[in-house]
Amino acid sequence: MTPLTQPVDDERIILHIGTGSFHRAHQAWYLHRLRESGDSCDRAWSITAGNIRNDMNPTHEALAAQNGTYTLETFSPDGVREYESISSIQQVLPWSPDHASLIECGSSRACRIISFTVTESGYYLDNHDKLDVSHPDVVADLDGGCTTIYGVLASILEARRRAGGGPVTLQCCDNLRHNGERFRAGFAEFLTRRDLAALKQWVETHTTTPGAMVDRITPRPTPDTCMRVLAATGFDDRCPVMSESFAQWVIQDHFIAERPAWEKVGAEIVDSVLPYEEAKIRVLNATHSCVAWAGTLAGFEYIHEGARDAEIARFAHDYITQDVIPSLLPSPIDLQRYRDIVLDRFSNPHIRDTNERVAADGFTKLSGFVVPTLRDSFARDEVPAPTAILPALFLAFLTRWVDGKLHIDYRDSLQDTAAIRAMLAAEDPIAAFCSDRRVWGGLTSDARLIDAVRNAYGTVNRWLASRLDTSRRVN
Structure with a gap:
């Protein structure tokens, strides 16, 4: 002591x-x-x-x-x-x-x-x-x-x-x-x-x-x-x-x-912070970014709006349940209860936390918050489809931000705007996205990573198209 x-x-x-x-x-x-x-x-x-x-x-x-x-x-x-x-x-x-x-x-x-x-x-x-x-x-x-x-x-x-x-x-x-x-x-x-x-x-x-x-x-x-x-x-x-x-x-x-x-x-x-730290970073921090990127794409300004959206909430819930919890067991924490507490906290309408704040520094957040779960899932010979949704959401977010379709002030300490534009202009933007060792570490340019993100990117674009189609029919 x-x-x-x-x-x-x-x-x-x-x-x-x-x-x-x-x-x-x-x-x-x-x-x-x-x-x-x-x-x-x-x-x-x-x-x-x-x-x-x-x-x-x-x-x-x-x-x-x-x-x-x-x-x-x-x-x-x-x-x-x-x-x-x-x-x-x-x-x-x-x-x-x-x-x-x-x-x-x-x-x-x-x-x-x-x-x-x-x-x-x-x-x-x-x-x-x-x-x-x-x-x-x-x-x-x-x-x-x-x-x-x-x-x-x-x-x-x-x-x-x-x-x-x-x-x-x-x-x-x-x-x-x-x-x-x-x-x-x-x-x-x-x-x-x-x-x-x-x-x-x-x-x-x-x-x-x-x-x-x-x-x-x-x-x-x-x-x-x-x-x-x-x-x-x-x-x-x-x-x-x-x-x-x-x-x-x-x-x-x-x-x-x-x-x-x-x-x-x-x-x-x-004596050891590790299990608490891993639960918090993977369950709360990564999911916070997920909701911010998805919420911005959906046209929301605040975190609670995305957290209360059924489809965005499903992205977050599936990521935690199917990939994070198996990666963290055994744990001294009731991870399912912690998941529910975190998602409830995000839905608090009185905080009015902006997507713009939470969406910032996405490359660094992918590296620290998301890559560990991808790595653990691949080590179990699992295809981390729910986790791959998070980088796919971020890539879709960047694509629309560069095109001027997202009216937010995005800031990133790892990549400047010119580097982001160059990545998105590559012959294969997804492969270019997965090639930055500062972000992906040992998974850099891994075929499993590229395939998972490519499939997830398709899912994200279909989701966005469906929302746009629904909006047009309503209007």
């Missing part, structure tokens, strides 16, 4: 990097609940928050102006709205290119945990979990820069090492599969390539990186979120957060210094 907070007079700080909605609806909320319900030891913990990039400065500055306090608005599937003032962020650090305030906080003895929320692409890892040393951001940081999570942490931990700041836990709070071990491997490679041998040795002996699985649907706040918060609470909040009422946090018990007693407020502290 890792040490919990001991009776102390001084504060215990979590330095969190990334002040977006997801962190504030999740980790910050759990710590707020602990501080509010716990004894003096629990209240000794607080969050100091900062960012690596300046693209969120308006929200970050609004949070600073409110002294770190903000409102969390939650919606249950049956429409119950609740508003909670969150005060676990006790300090908001100003952004600066040299990250001086992050380095100062992270090197202090009061800081016992450095946590961070980044996107899958923010880890800069290839399909073999090796550092993508060709990426311009990584290249810049290997040359002494400080623009990635690796460069920033190298600066923080080097200052901590020199200052005698003591052991510190590096805690991932995001959706990357095997986030703790994959981050640690990427960071070790970064330190090696940057010739920081002394720091690498210090990191190996003075830090741990527990894995974690986090789950709470957190859409971008809508323009009227501030108005609802003001009407409900009287607080003119300039940076509120909205999320579903459901929340889950499973954390590997692998902390090198003290940690908050999160289990008191519902977090699960376990």
Whole structure:
């Protein structure tokens, strides 16, 4: 067991990097609940928050102006709205290119945990979990820069090492599969390539990186979120957060210094996160993307609209039931019940999560969320027809987006628009689609994959044609 907070007079700080909605609806909320319900030891913990990039400065500055306090608005599937003032962020650090305030906080003895929320692409890892040393951001940081999570942490931990700041836990709070071990491997490679041998040795002996699985649907706040918060609470909040009422946090018990007693407020502290992580990523994350791509093709704007559509719901249900569940058994989780809970959550009309948000970064999501089930199904000598529907939906989505038939702002960190157009203009677009090793890994250009996606693409196009035909007859 890792040490919990001991009776102390001084504060215990979590330095969190990334002040977006997801962190504030999740980790910050759990710590707020602990501080509010716990004894003096629990209240000794607080969050100091900062960012690596300046693209969120308006929200970050609004949070600073409110002294770190903000409102969390939650919606249950049956429409119950609740508003909670969150005060676990006790300090908001100003952004600066040299990250001086992050380095100062992270090197202090009061800081016992450095946590961070980044996107899958923010880890800069290839399909073999090796550092993508060709990426311009990584290249810049290997040359002494400080623009990635690796460069920033190298600066923080080097200052901590020199200052005698003591052991510190590096805690991932995001959706990357095997986030703790994959981050640690990427960071070790970064330190090696940057010739920081002394720091690498210090990191190996003075830090741990527990894995974690986090789950709470957190859409971008809508323009009227501030108005609802003001009407409900009287607080003119300039940076509120909205999320579903459901929340889950499973954390590997692998902390090198003290940690908050999160289990008191519902977090699960376990020896292995793996079964929970695999269920969440394959059942929830992959299906979320499925509903977003299919819903956009069907003309819907919001996730709940697609989740309530019988044909789209069947795509999602068949994918989980026929391919995912057999891949995950045996499991400590009741996977059929979990499937039903997830699909019910997606149908919540009060969240108003947009397809545009969830549909983004499709190539990365295929790699992380969908490819493992395809691989497992092929290993069982099964034809994963239900799973192949997901990449086929994404390919149909891209085709219509490039043709200007989808009026959304699609963004992808792995492929730019020119590369997508070139892929779709190939003599065999499906074969070209299945040829990117960054997406498909060991399945790249596999005849079984190409055949499955080709058949599924036909199914998707027939489905779309049927919807169009029905629409014409109705009109």
